[in-house]
Amino acid sequence: MLDDNKIYTAEEVYKSILKRIIKLELEPGQLISENQMCIDYGVSRSIIRNAFTKLAQLKFVEVRPQRGTYVTQIDLNYISDLLMLRTAVEKEVIYEMFTKLDESARLELVKKLEKNIEEEEKYIDERTYSRKFGILDSEFHKTMIDSVNRYALVIILSDIMLHISRWRNFDVKFANRIHELVEEHKNIVNGIKSNDLYKAQECMAAHLETITDIYESAIKQYPRYFIS
Numbered sequence: 001m002l003d004d005n006k007i008y009t010a011e012e013v014y015k016s017i018l019k020r021i022i023k024l025e026l027e028p029g030q031l032i033s034e035n036q037m038c039i040d041y042g043v044s045r046s047i048i049r050n051a052f053t054k055l056a057q058l059k060f061v062e063v064r065p066q067r068g069t070y071v072t073q074i075d076l077n078y079i080s081d082l083l084m085l086r087t088a089v090e091k092e093v094i095y096e097m098f099t100k101l102d103e104s105a106r107l108e109l110v111k112k113l114e115k116n117i118e119e120e121e122k123y124i125d126e127r128t129y130s131r132k133f134g135i136l137d138s139e140f141h142k143t144m145i146d147s148v149n150r151y152a153l154v155i156i157l158s159d160i161m162l163h164i165s166r167w168r169n170f171d172v173k174f175a176n177r178i179h180e181l182v183e184e185h186k187n188i189v190n191g192i193k194s195n196d197l198y199k200a201q202e203c204m205a206a207h208l209e210t211i212t213d214i215y216e217s218a219i220k221q222y223p224r225y226f227i228s
Helices: 011-024 034-041 047-057 076-100 103-123 132-147 151-156 156-176 179-195 197-210 213-222
Strands: 063-066 068-071
Touching: 011 034, 011 047, 034 047, 034 068, 047 063, 047 103, 076 103, 076 132, 076 156, 076 197, 103 132, 103 179, 132 151, 132 179, 151 156, 156 213, 179 197
Parallel strands: none
Antiparallel strands: 063 068
């Protein structure tokens, strides 16, 4: 929800519109009015156009001449490729956890991850990923990646990974998946805890592969959201 009394900077306008797209408040395929955005944020057309240009560069909006600006639909093939890339990174992180961290360091990491999961379970009935659970989910993965000093990889990939964030918001809301995500986190931690590299990596892959099970039903129920 926007603050009617706030004076927005150009950067804040851009970040706010991006956030609304990722959270699906501005839906895939939706026409977004330049005039309405000017009213919503109390800013000039040039600021809105600049925000649209940045969002177009990230492929979150498409400016169609003589027709207007539309939120891009979700390209499931592209999301699948991004998830494969993310899986490759996180499986390598797990490999380095087993080859570069001694057992005591891994056990300390397990304690941090289990503490995170305890917090996640407080929000297990949430239906919206973008609230507290989403923050905890990000912290879960960041804790592992930080343990082997590889978070620079996430920063390098940060812009394109925003598309995964939008997909995750849809995935969780559509399939009511927070309970499953918590269980998947537990499976990953159990793999680490039991000193089983293969199990930990396979559980991570299963955790990140989120398209197959809901592909057909998602497209059938929300055809406007997806590139056909």
